[in-house]
Amino acid sequence: MQVSADGSSHQLFLIDKNKLWPLEGASVVFPHGEDPNMLSGKIIECSWLRDERKWEFMRIRTDKETPNAVRTYRKVMESIEDNITEEVLLSEIHEILHLPMYKERIQHDQRKMLMRGN
Secondary structure (H helix, E strand, O other), rough: OOOEEEEOOOEEEEEEEOOOEEEOOOOOEOOOOOOOHHHHEEEEEEEEEOOOOOEEEEEEEEOOOOOOEEHHHHHHHHHHHHOOHHHHHHHHHHHHOOHHHHHHHHHHHHHHHHHHHO
């Protein structure tokens, strides 16, 4: 996201078809006393505060020249709203690894590793 500040307020922007688009209704907090005016025009990385429904500034992205695309933003928000926990993810991985096609491959790889160790 790109931030623009005018002294009393700030706006986040995304990019679409090489044009900046304001992220309407978005609110960003600066937890460590950062001055939004000093960040104006910069690409920033934020994390989503689910309970507050606000973005929280994390850092300036010096490795990027443009903000995320609108499509990227939408995909990120879908992922956030899906709220997949680590526990759910690990459970899914465990189930997948026990499918016959993966179980056989894992057993094969383990045999190869044992043979190399001898």
